[in-house]
Amino acid sequence: MSSTLFEKSHVGRKGINIPKQSVNDAPKLDASLLRDTKANLPEVSEFDVVRHFTRLSNKNFSIDANFYPLGSCTMKYNPKVQERVGGLAGLANLHPHHITNNQTHLVQGALSSLKTLENNLCEITGMEAFTLTPQAGAHGEMLGVMMIGAYHKKKGNNKRYVIVPDSSHGTNPATAAMVDYDVITVKSNKDGSMDFEAFKEVMSDEVAAVMMTAPNTLGLFNPAVKKICDLAHSYDALMYYDGANMNAIMGVVRPGDIGFDVIHLNLHKTFATPHGGGGPGAGPVGVGNKLKEFLPDLQVGFSEEKGYFFDTPHQNCIGKISPFFGNYLVLVRALVYMQTLGKEGMINTSKKAVLNANYILAKLKPHLKAAYPNQLCMHECVFSAEDLTKEYGIKAMDIAKYLLDFGLHAPTVYFPLIVKESIMIEPTETENIDTIDYFCQKMIDAVELAKSNPEAFKEFPKTLPISRPDETKAARSLNIRWQ
């Protein structure tokens, strides 16, 4: 039963005890400053709460229990030791205003962890410097584009546009808009990469930046990326690297070596910090020399005599985008992961992520139309259910829902937008061959069922707490809080 805690509430039922007040009550504040009615929070016992949320947890898929072949999301195993470290009192209870107070002697451990992480990220990506302040990938993206804006402003460049390929994540154009740039979208060519000729046509003095994901959301590495960088730079446009797909290329390619000026990474993807059901993430941003001076307020410095300290922001610093060091306890988890993997572990991670994706591509392409069947993919592969839709009325979403009944999370569907009825699969390196074989078999079963009995798809999923919800109704008769 999906009753809310509000329905389980009983007047007078108590939850936990708070510590006993040891001082006398102060005189009450003037009534004009006080609220009229109490906030109507539930009245439930501790055990009520525990049972309620335990039962709710049982209604979730999770990476610990289920395979998530989710393209562009990198749902890999989150090592347990991360949680143990994240719970250390010396980290979890550390007050951020020691930063404001400039009490560096109280936070040397935290600062050293941040510096180590920064250094690692620089080496992994080939960038010159990193900021750890962004709280998510999209937040990092926004910071990156802001710094690009500040760069052009300082140079007196009159720039209006940001170029993105049509395969880009939705956050790319949304970010450009948040920094007040207009977006130019460039078509992909038949190989799935941003078309160089089409790109050349829209490139002009008014372009501020080009945002690219490499490998892109089709799981393909654009071999023209260097040419694109060079052309953009000849117009003094800066190259933005969306690091969402970094898991494919650790130790193989470094965006900094190619000539990217700014990059964000999603630590909750490549560096295995838990997705948390939608957050918290962390989106550190790396820059090359052109953008160093614009880095946001709050960087860690180090010297032999002073130890770790807070660097004075450069006069061209773009300001603050988060209060302190972003989601610090997420950053710590990523560092834990890096240290257990080490250099060889990271290289092997990317190899196996790409191996797993190509294995799926090879196994499924005789059964389902691959978007780019004649080339190897990187860490993810994209299929199209278009033929099944035309012939049997079965859409990508139908296949996604079918899989749920077998304990398999849906792949990413309807993204990237340029492949019709797209099904995008990213297995990650942490899944073993048995799980992948099982998944492939269920995909093949789904295709066969689409041909033999398309009607059957209407009822999937049938074993989960709910079947397909009426999303139109949810938006039309809006109910977003208990009343």
Add this chain to the structure above:
Amino acid sequence: MPYIPHTAQDVRKMLDVIGIKEESNLFDAIPNELRAKSFDLPEGLSEFEVFDNFAALANQNDTSKISFLGGGYYDHIIPTAVDSLSTRSEFYTAYTPYQAEASQGTLQALYEFQSMICELTGMEATNASMYDGGTAMAEAALMAVRVGRSKKKKILVDSGVNPIYIKIVKTYLAYHDLEVIVLDVKNDGCDKERLLSLIDKDVAGYIFQNPNFFGSVEDYSEIITALHDVKALAIMSSYPIALGILQSAKDVDADIFCGDGQSLGNYLGFGGPSFGILACKEKYIRNLPGRIVGITDDAEGRRSYVLTLQAREQHIRRDKATSNICSNQNLMALRATIFMALIGKEGFVKLSNQNFNNASYLKDELSKVEGISIYNQNPTFNEFVIELPMSSSEFINKMESKNFFAGLKLDALYENFENKVLVSATEKRTKAQMDEFVKSVKEIV
């Protein structure tokens, strides 16, 4: 190799199916001139070695002293059940709940989160959380601009708003044709005369914080009426625990509420992760960024929770979205939901009162110390500013040697505040600890 299950036989079998000879062939599409020039990182370690390293590193931080440090981030109780439930891996290793059928747990929890946040703030609509209080405030300002159809170009910010948040608002708004006007600090409260003179039809919104950064509590109703007269929005920021007893956003007729959720069951964590609260009147919901959960039915008529109004969001609307925000601080919002449920309706009022009573006691006692005066002219809630006969640095350092984190140095954030320190006391502080604190203050001033 940690976390990689492949045996040599697995790899061989997979390469054969793919039809390539070696693993390195997987990367043949990448030209040599694009290959990494360096990848110089340490060797991997076992989890035991890594844990020991971090345990040693955590020991180089100091969290041992009795804390009176606040300024928006507080040392509050965290019930054990918050940890036990939020660390269930069914919650923390789940993905964003786009597949509703496989995410009813997360979705229902978020619906309950939204319900509780609406109760606390008095607002009619809220989302599933923002990154933190500062970014929520910046998004609130951008919301006010959208509501004004981008014709109103001014955002007024009260002098009592968290100065770190003000910096974030300024950064977010710097790339738009907008003016951010921050009122000068006159004293601990709102400079109503100056403010009223600045309110005109070009104002999209006015941001205020209650209790403000100096801890002062005021009634903003009159100002909000003046704002509404020129169709400007009132954006209220507050600290959730204060809403147990202080006026909610609804009580003062504010249009948008923003705030930080650390105090609702989340660790200080050197500043994060926490979460941001962003709530509003129902009529502004289509301008609200971020994920929103709603109730609907499935085919069998069963109650179902889903993400709704997604047409506002980046994955659908791309450059026309209300914001580029993609994630929420889901796990922190879940912790807050569990926290609020455990504290409960009556408990929350009690908790709020206890913070007020403790801080009031401490303020009273400190005001009796010779050489110390209280800066606040207005009533205060859980914190207040003391003026010292010495520099704030000297005071903080001396108190540290007496085993206290004595407060926040305001000269780090304001000009001409050399001898002022912001002091807070939560429900965790006992009379004995506060008496010891006052005794130590007497010894050093």
